[in-house]
Amino acid sequence: MCGIVAYIGERQAYPLLIKGLRRLEYRGYDSAGVALLNGTLNLYKQKGKVADLEKYVKDKDLKGTIGIGHTRWATHGEPNNENAHPHYSSTKRHVIIHNGIIENYAILKKELITRGYKFNSETDTEVLIHLIEDIQVKEDVDLVEAVRIALNQVIGAYAIVILSKDCPDQLIAAKKGSPLVIGVGDNEFFVASDATPIVEHTKNVVYLNDNEIAIINKNEKLKIKTIKNKNKTPYIEELEMNLEALEKGGYDHFMLKEIYEQPRSIKDSMRGRLNLKKGIVALGGIKDYEKKLANADRIIIIACGTSWHAGLVGEYLFEELARIPVEVEYASEFRYRDPIINENDVVIAISQSGETADTLAAIELAKSKGATILGICNVVGSSIARATDAGSYTHAGPEVGVASTKAFTAQITLLTLMALSVAQKKGNLKESYFRQILNELTLIPGKVQKALEADEQIKYIAGIYKDVQNMLYLGRGYNFPVALEGALKLKEISYIHAEGYPAAEMKHGPIALIDEEMPVIFIATRKGSYDKVVSNIQEVKARKGKIIAIVSEGDTTVKELADHTIEIPEVMEPLVPLVSVIPLQLLSYHIAVMRGCNVDQPRNLAKSVTVE
Numbered sequence: 001m002c003g004i005v006a007y008i009g010e011r012q013a014y015p016l017l018i019k020g021l022r023r024l025e026y027r028g029y030d031s032a033g034v035a036l037l038n039g040t041l042n043l044y045k046q047k048g049k050v051a052d053l054e055k056y057v058k059d060k061d062l063k064g065t066i067g068i069g070h071t072r073w074a075t076h077g078e079p080n081n082e083n084a085h086p087h088y089s090s091t092k093r094h095v096i097i098h099n100g101i102i103e104n105y106a107i108l109k110k111e112l113i114t115r116g117y118k119f120n121s122e123t124d125t126e127v128l129i130h131l132i133e134d135i136q137v138k139e140d141v142d143l144v145e146a147v148r149i150a151l152n153q154v155i156g157a158y159a160i161v162i163l164s165k166d167c168p169d170q171l172i173a174a175k176k177g178s179p180l181v182i183g184v185g186d187n188e189f190f191v192a193s194d195a196t197p198i199v200e201h202t203k204n205v206v207y208l209n210d211n212e213i214a215i216i217n218k219n220e221k222l223k224i225k226t227i228k229n230k231n232k233t234p235y236i237e238e239l240e241m242n243l244e245a246l247e248k249g250g251y252d253h254f255m256l257k258e259i260y261e262q263p264r265s266i267k268d269s270m271r272g273r274l275n276l277k278k279g280i281v282a283l284g285g286i287k288d289y290e291k292k293l294a295n296a297d298r299i300i301i302i303a304c305g306t307s308w309h310a311g312l313v314g315e316y317l318f319e320e321l322a323r324i325p326v327e328v329e330y331a332s333e334f335r336y337r338d339p340i341i342n343e344n345d346v347v348i349a350i351s352q353s354g355e356t357a358d359t360l361a362a363i364e365l366a367k368s369k370g371a372t373i374l375g376i377c378n379v380v381g382s383s384i385a386r387a388t389d390a391g392s393y394t395h396a397g398p399e400v401g402v403a404s405t406k407a408f409t410a411q412i413t414l415l416t417l418m419a420l421s422v423a424q425k426k427g428n429l430k431e432s433y434f435r436q437i438l439n440e441l442t443l444i445p446g447k448v449q450k451a452l453e454a455d456e457q458i459k460y461i462a463g464i465y466k467d468v469q470n471m472l473y474l475g476r477g478y479n480f481p482v483a484l485e486g487a488l489k490l491k492e493i494s495y496i497h498a499e500g501y502p503a504a505e506m507k508h509g510p511i512a513l514i515d516e517e518m519p520v521i522f523i524a525t526r527k528g529s530y531d532k533v534v535s536n537i538q539e540v541k542a543r544k545g546k547i548i549a550i551v552s553e554g555d556t557t558v559k560e561l562a563d564h565t566i567e568i569p570e571v572m573e574p575l576v577p578l579v580s581v582i583p584l585q586l587l588s589y590h591i592a593v594m595r596g597c598n599v600d601q602p603r604n605l606a607k608s609v610t611v612e
């Protein structure tokens with residue numbers, strides 16, 4: 001939620017900031033703004049996308065070798081020019097950009113109003129910059145000290161960068177709860193919400209920790225102190241990200257590129273972790289915790305959105321293969337309902353971004369009750385990856401499209417490896433079955449590739465259904481979470497109302513919706529409860545619903561009943577979601593494109609939800 005970028009150095013800041021904002025636009029696109037210092041402090045902001053800001057500033061003074069930029073996902077105050085960041089302090093000497101929520105902003109604002117401050121926006125951010133300036137004057141301290149004192153009064157989450165006319169060679173950055181990375185170049189520094197705007201300029205980065213303030217001076221070393229005034233030594237790490245991964249590479253949209261990357265990303269998730277010859281699964285990141293996992297009374301999986309759907313597949317996998325009871329929880333519910341957690345529970349937190357605020361808070365809660373926490377994250381060095389006791393990265397590469405695709409299949413791949421590894425430790429799987437799954441896993445990238453070949457046919461089907469109002473997605477067993485994920489993909493990017501349901505539950509409600517207008521997508525792959533799903537298809541057909549079915553290669557039964565069938569290769573039951581989700585991702589993509597929707601940046605959504 002919200003993207004932050006800042007630059008200080010010898011180059012012109014504006015082009016660097018704009019490029020950085022385009023990279024961070026996945027975090028929010030309600031408005032964008034920049035502030036540049038070149039003797040005068042110029043601030044430009046505009047409702048809408050980064051492209052709207054670029055149009056707006058065309059004939060403006062954009063000079064300056066120091067500047068800050070922001071792309072917003074609105075929380076406090078509607079998306080308009082006034083609420084866009086950066087925000088000035090009351091004397092217009094300082095400007096601030098902010099990602100997060102200042103929870104006690106209303107009390108602070110009231111106090112500032114009684115002290116004569118005027119507000120130009122409805123944001124919590126403007127409160128913070130007025131507070132800082134007020135402290136600076138009242139207590140006669142320098143800006144860094146005023147920021148430090150102010151942050152001690154703030155409740156909530158923030159990543160901020162402040163630029164001031166008074167200190168033309170200095171940026172001040174601070175964070176708590178929201179991410180912030182500092183890029184360290186030659187006589188130049190970058191600050192950003194993630195490493196994507198930084199990677200093409202320098203691979204040396206410092207991840208700021210919670211409650212830390214960075215004082216960034218052009219010609220000096222980076223200084224870091226805590227809000228309790230303790231000096232810290234910056235720890236410089238090397239980025240592993242490469243630039244091509246951040247470009248569209250000839251595809252029309254990031255989402256399509258990421259769908260097509262899955263044979264590779266699934267392979268990367270398995271790389272070095274599976275030895276077919278020896279029949280071994282080895283997850284280095286969690287090896288010290290595998291015994292704990294194998295002996296766990298219960299596994300609790302916490303996640304949000306698509307990652308939660310991957311967690312549901314994880315439940316089936318861990319229960320079937322490792323015979324450990326699993327509960328899958330929405331992190332946002334879990335954290336607020338005083339859950340019963342014991343020291344013998346292992347919590348697995350799943351997150352693509354590693355920054356989802358609710359998942360982070362749920363981790364802290366489980367930690368405080370003594371549970372062991374393992375993470376499955378995609379973004380290396382992210383907050384969740386650092387908050388867990390141990391974990392495994394999915395290695396899917398940067399996912400830019402807001403609708404998650406390759407992260408989902410990578411998460412399921414890792415969950416499968418984890419469940420297999422625990423099953424092996426517990427010795428509760430027949431060796432032949434264990435090896436059969438292992439072998440099947442290695443075949444999955446090829447099967448996903450094959451499933452992608454149905455793209456043209458799926459596009460044709462998308463053309464028929466692109467104008468519908470509703471869609472129902474039904475599946476059983478391992479394909480039930482896939483039905484949920486298919487429905488989520490469609491509503492996220494095409495704004496068509498879609499619901500996922502266990503196929504048998506249809507009789508307890510959704511069947512009432514079925515008429516000749518209602519398309520129903522069945523995931524009806526052979527194995528599992530195939531015959532039962534066929535009966536459910538009959539029930540929909542009897543009520544004249546339109547049937548689109550995802551079936552296994554060579555299927556004839558469903559073909560006779562359905563209006564359209566999309567074939568995928570035959571896959572062993574526990575691994576079927578990795579392939580059956582592919583046509584659903586493509587279907588939602590094509591429908592959204594045909595409806596003229598912004599596929600990579602759907603309205604109201606953001607890729608990384610750093611507010612609760």
Ligand code: G6P
Nearest residue numbers: 304305306307351352353356404
């Ligand atoms: C947002 C994104 C979803 C994602 C969810 C959880 O809603 O738009 O695509 O699944 O957050 O994000 P995480 O990064 O924790 O997996």
